[in-house]
């Protein structure tokens with residue numbers, strides 16, 4: 636393979652235009668080969684904007700000059716197109732979440748291992764070093780014995796035409812926003828979280844969940860409360876509360892590239908604010924995928940990404956299965 640990763644894009648999505656393709660254009664080691672749409676007109680528009688060839692979905696999968704596929708389709712289509720891309724021998728960067736179905740996640744991650752291909756979800760926050768700093772503080776015992784994690788991610792209502800409000804496209808707050816605190820809990824505590832209970836607010840007219848909360852526990856009994864939705868003011872933060880101190884990290888999931896997030900630590904007689912570095916986490920996510928794909932499949936490096944995808948899907952599926960359903964209104968954007 637050449638030292639440039641040639642990427643084909645499936646879907647002329649908002650996230651591709653706003654974030655991913657501008658980042659890819661700025662990376663020397665990436666060539667955007669083709670961008671596919673259901674509409675020839677939209678493919679041509681994106682291709683002109685990002686200096687590549689317009690295409691259809693099948694064509695991108697089949698092109699011999701495409702090493703990797705970036706999938707930014709509605710959630711319900713991630714499974715099919717990830718499988719097809721892996722079967723065609725392409726590395727895959729799939730938008731989050733890979734899936735909310737545990738069986739699909741198992742099958743896709745096994746396929747990636749069998750084919751020795753890189754399969755990553757674009758959960759950009761995982762690439763921000765601020766969470767590594769939190770893990771260091773936990774490991775140093777700065778908070779004593781951990782008792783609880785509370786993680787929240789939510790934002791105001793969206794236009795009603797948004798894919799997040801269409802049940803048949805895999806919409807809903809759990810799969811869109813809830814997967815962030817789920818994945819955070821996994822990144823702090825690892826495999827083996829269990830779901831103790833949950834509630835989802837469902838807009839019955841649209842048939843999608845617009846908010847919710849879940850209570851999980853680690854095997855050692857750390858209680859983990861996850862809150863999410865799009866009926867809320869913007870909130871993106873998590874708190875750890877231990878036997879000797881507590882902490883809160885604000886802007887935890889989607890900090891803008893120039894933003895330095897405050898990490899507040901509170902002890903009985905002392906409080907402290909640590910300023911985290913400003914990082915372009917979206918660029919880091921793509922850069923890390925490019926590194927992995929160009930470097931050749933490395934099982935040890937890829938294992939945590941695959942476990943994370945499987946556990947995120949399993950927990951989302953379990954939360955949906957046990958959730959008490961409450962009425963909820965999508966609201967107007």
Ligand SMILES: NC(=O)c1ccc[n+]([C@@H]2O[C@H](COP(=O)([O-])OP(=O)(O)OC[C@H]3O[C@@H](n4cnc5c(N)ncnc54)[C@H](OP(=O)(O)O)[C@@H]3O)[C@@H](O)[C@H]2O)c1
Pocket residue numbers: 646647648649650651671672673674677678707708709710712730731732757758759798804811
């Ligand atoms: N990592 C992040 O920070 C982040 C942020 C936002 C979204 N996302 C993820 O990115 C994905 C796309 O989200 P988005 O907000 O960018 O969505 P979007 O703008 O609606 O884009 C989805 C694209 O999928 C294609 N598509 C194929 N079949 C479709 C169908 N039946 N209905 C609608 N669109 C269809 C469309 O492209 P064509 O018409 O060109 O084929 C459409 O532009 C989701 O999985 C979402 O969770 C990730």
